[in-house]
Amino acid sequence: MVLAKRGFNVQVFEKRPPVGGDQAWVNRRSYYLLLDQRVVAALRAVGCVMNKLETHFKPCTGISLYKPNIAEAARHVDFPTNRTWFVERFQLLSFLLSEMERLFGASNPIAVHYNHAVVGLDVGGKRVTFLTPSGERHVGYELLIGADGGSSRIRTAMKGQVPGFGFTVDKSYERYVSLMLDVSRYNAIKPLDLKFYPANDWANPNPKSEPAGELTVVAFPNDRTMFHFALHKDAVPRYTTKQDRVKCNQLHGPSIILVGDAGHATTEKSGQGANSAIDDAHVLLRVLTEAEDLESVPAAFTKARLADVHTLYQFNRESLHSRGRHGFWCYPFLRDTNQFVVWGSLHKALPWLVSPPALTLALEDEPVPYSACKQEMDRHLAMSAGAVAVLAAVGLRWALSCLT
Known part of the structure; x- marks a missing residue:
């Protein structure tokens, strides 16, 4: 929508099939995001109708973190707020698609292609190769936005073709411990408990087979999803095993921009994956508005965004494990x-x-x-x-x- 707003014809290539055909698949990958004001600002900037938020989003009036095994005086840490929203990630996708149709109507310059997985990139020739059910497809571009996730093939291909470009992938093995979210103090929807199983991290290298702890989370009326972690037991390992942190020395190449986890990724404990990715789009809109020509946009995006995503990476890497690695x-x-x-x-x-x-x-x-x-x-x-x-x-x- 950002690119279409600036007059581009946009083609979106998604490696997965359309959402909705396989409900069991959706259930296994369904979880809630906590979105902050950055996302609201980005949605408003492209023209989304904000009074439609409550159709898909649920306002968060407050969260209380507590651990029952410590003194009552220190047990609760309250975060009352009216500036954040809970939204299930497939509902967020549905909201964005419906707003795209409303904003651009019959003349919609955005075409979405499903079942297209990136298998090759020719930076010099400005061409991407996709694998589709009917074979390979080659697509040329004026500007390529790499948004293909933490295991980005666009990013990997750039390393061998863009002089000076480099990145690191930091493997994080996280072990969740007892933490509870007491939403009842704010008259929110009834909490539920989930036992989840540990992977190892650098603070505790000896994983065990028994549950690592319990997490009291927000349950929503569809009883299908919850805050951050899927309810379905076969999805638990997906959210309790290794996660990657990605750090690039720049977020661009010739006519290429990396956004979201493709350009910068942190573990989900930071709670900023979706917020930061959508913030990328907001920054891109500003850069496109201020740019004198299309060729200057990628480098301008790196200049505008790199310091912030590196800081978020540093917060995630240092703060989450500081006591386990280096002491108090x-x-x-x-x-x-x-x-x-x-x-x-x-x-x-x-x-x-x-x-x-x-x-x-x-x-x-x-x-x-x-x-x-x-x-x-x-x-x-x-x-x-x-x-x-x-x-x-x-x-x-x-x-x-x-x-x-």
Whole structure:
């Protein structure tokens, strides 16, 4: 829709068949996303009717994280909000397709082709090869948007054909532990429990066969999906085994742009996969609007987006495993603890003087880029360290004066 809005004729190639024909297949892959204000801004930018959101999306009024085996005072961590939405991912797809039809009507410049899997890319010749049920198909392009996921073949082909382009894939083996989402405190839909099974990660290299813990999650009326994890037992391994983090040194090649997991991927614990991918589209719209010619768009996209996706990658890699890998005194753990404990407490005590913790600004009505959030978190830690140093110096001077 972003490209069509700028006057392009767009062809979308999807390797899977159309959704809806095999309900069992849909059930196994069905889960809810928690979308933030970045997505709403992107949808509004392309002309989606926002009052239709409630047909597909469910507003999230609040979540309370709790662990029952610790003191009552520390048991609940509340996140009341009216700026986020729950949406099942196939309902999100349905919403986007229906809005596409409404926005462009009979003159729709977007053609969707299913059962087309990428098998080759000729960067110099500007041609992609797809494998279809009837054989290979070669398609030329003026601008190629690589959105073929964490195992992107577009990205892999670029590494051998685009000078200077490179990427790393970081394997993450995650073991889920006991965590509960108490939605009942906000009169939400009744929670349910799910036992799930562990894969190993670098903090716990010895996976066991018994359940790793339980997750209390939001159940929705269709009783088919839930927040993040599929209900169906045969889908559990899909969401509890290895996940890839992808980091590219640039998000473009000649007439090529990588978006979503193809250009940057984090594990789903960060909860930013869909948000970040749709944010890519919003940034692309701005870049297309400001660009003087089509050839300058790919490099301009990298310039506008790379710092932010690298910061999200860094947050995901460092923060989720900092204690397991480096102990409680590593920089990421100190930075995050300082942000949410020290500055969060200061904000609650002095809201007119101290801003909310930096990462919460990423969810505001006008979201702040993650790269700017990280700079703010680093600055806050430096200020806290300076305050501790001053207090230590004053205390030492006082102690010495007492001794003399």
